[in-house]
Amino acid sequence: MARAIILVLDSFGIGAAPDAEAFGDEGSDTFGHILEACRAGHADVSGGRRGELAIPNLQRLGLHAAAGRGEGARRPEAVWGSAREISRGKDTPSGHWEIAGVPVPFEWGYFPRTVPTFPPELIRQIIDDTGLSGILGDRHASGTEIIRELGEESLSSGRPIFYTSSDSVLQIAAHETAFGLDRLYDVCAAARRHVDPLNIGRVIARPFVGESAETFTRTANRRDYSVPPPEQTLLDLAVGRSVHAVGKIADIFAHRGISRIWKGDGNMALFDRTLDAMNEAADGDLVFANFVDFDSEYGHRRDVAGYAAALEAFDRRLPELQAVMKPGDVAIVTADHGCDPTFAGTDHTREIVPVLAFGPSLEPKPIGRRESFADIGASVAVHLGLDPTRHGRSFL
Ligand SMILES: O=P(O)(O)O[C@H]1O[C@H](CO)[C@@H](O)[C@H]1O
Numbered sequence: 001m002a003r004a005i006i007l008v009l010d011s012f013g014i015g016a017a018p019d020a021e022a023f024g025d026e027g028s029d030t031f032g033h034i035l036e037a038c039r040a041g042h043a044d045v046s047g048g049r050r051g052e053l054a055i056p057n058l059q060r061l062g063l064h065a066a067a068g069r070g071e072g073a074r075r076p077e078a079v080w081g082s083a084r085e086i087s088r089g090k091d092t093p094s095g096h097w098e099i100a101g102v103p104v105p106f107e108w109g110y111f112p113r114t115v116p117t118f119p120p121e122l123i124r125q126i127i128d129d130t131g132l133s134g135i136l137g138d139r140h141a142s143g144t145e146i147i148r149e150l151g152e153e154s155l156s157s158g159r160p161i162f163y164t165s166s167d168s169v170l171q172i173a174a175h176e177t178a179f180g181l182d183r184l185y186d187v188c189a190a191a192r193r194h195v196d197p198l199n200i201g202r203v204i205a206r207p208f209v210g211e212s213a214e215t216f217t218r219t220a221n222r223r224d225y226s227v228p229p230p231e232q233t234l235l236d237l238a239v240g241r242s243v244h245a246v247g248k249i250a251d252i253f254a255h256r257g258i259s260r261i262w263k264g265d266g267n268m269a270l271f272d273r274t275l276d277a278m279n280e281a282a283d284g285d286l287v288f289a290n291f292v293d294f295d296s297e298y299g300h301r302r303d304v305a306g307y308a309a310a311l312e313a314f315d316r317r318l319p320e321l322q323a324v325m326k327p328g329d330v331a332i333v334t335a336d337h338g339c340d341p342t343f344a345g346t347d348h349t350r351e352i353v354p355v356l357a358f359g360p361s362l363e364p365k366p367i368g369r370r371e372s373f374a375d376i377g378a379s380v381a382v383h384l385g386l387d388p389t390r391h392g393r394s395f396l
């Protein structure tokens with residue numbers, strides 16, 4: 001039994017999903033396009049990474065084979081394959097819940113691509129509850145661009161910036177010290193209550209620091225206010241076990257079924273916390289980690305070179321993780337959706353994701369393309385000897 005470790009490389013898709021066309025995402029391929037850009041010398045960074053994508057550890061495990069790019073390569077060292085998503089959204093909660101055995105069968109609420117995007121009644125309710133003098137933004141936007149555009153006005157007016165994306169989300173950006181972090185969290189909590197009837201998946205607090213448009217940067221104090229998953233997830237089924245949530249996992253599951261939270265600023269700190277959690281985890285426990293930078297720093301920013309460098313940095317640390325694995329442990333590398341940094345726009349892309357399961361006593365084998373991310377949760381439940389998840393078929 002030992003432990004299970006799920007590593008979600010947020011947004012690391014490996015090719016367009018069979019239903020990508022319905023999302024306008026035909027031809028998307030986060031991994032493939034990064035690989036090709038690197039090969040063509042289009043992802044070189046002066047004084048930084050250069051040339052071919054160097055991810056020998058992920059390759060050794062079977063990433064390329066899982067993506068159908070493994071011809072001539074050695075037989076993978078992991079249980080390798082891919083999975084498609086059956087949830088209707090290509091967002092973070094849908095992806096993570098489905099990984100944890102709970103696909104999302106219903107349609108989320110979305111805000112329209114109009115200006116204003118938010119219903120005036122909703123904004124009035126939030127203003128009434130919080131005493132804000134008003135809001136800025138009120139449209140679809142990229143989070144980094146909108147603080148550059150409206151951050152100074154937000155500072156001078158004291159009004160936070162409200163925006164959304166093609167996800168089911170209401171994001172609120174405000175200056176961490178001038179507006180105040182706790183006040184921002186309070187506004188988000190009020191907003192959470194008022195978007196419930198609209199079936200919105202998440203409200204996200206987006207604090208930033210800096211003095212001017214040129215220096216504004218977002219901080220690690222982002223907080224996600226999610227609705228709880230509609231059924232019992234793998235985390236709820238781990239009764240009597242410890243569930244170690246690394247990064248934003250606890251927020252994504254609305255803090256349900258979590259025993260301990262490990263926070264870190266950036267992928268490398270999150271990797272450190274994952275190793276810390278593994279050192280604490282007992283037999284039968286689950287460590288569930290999300291590596292958010294792939295998505296928020298590089299995928300949405302359409303930064304191919306940055307994404308490539310982040311993959312290389314993650315890859316370099318995999319031997320450390322393998323070194324602290326105990327006999328019987330199983331680790332699974334996967335993703336929650338795509339966010340192809342070469343694709344039009346700045347939104348997620350509907351993609352299949354890698355499924356690479358490895359451990360000291362796990363025999364490598366191909367598992368093909370799974371029909372749902374839920375097969376991951378189902379497999380972990382079997383591995384940990386938990387009650388089975390209602391969805392998914394174990395590959396272990
Ligand atoms: O542009 P930023 O603020 O990073 O927003 C992105 O982050 C949100 C949550 O993952 C997504 O909905 C996407 O729009």
Ligand SMILES: [Mn+2]
Binds near residue numbers: 011091092
């Ligand atoms: Mn995500």
Ligand SMILES: [Mn+2]
Binds near residue numbers: 339348
């Ligand atoms: Mn995202």
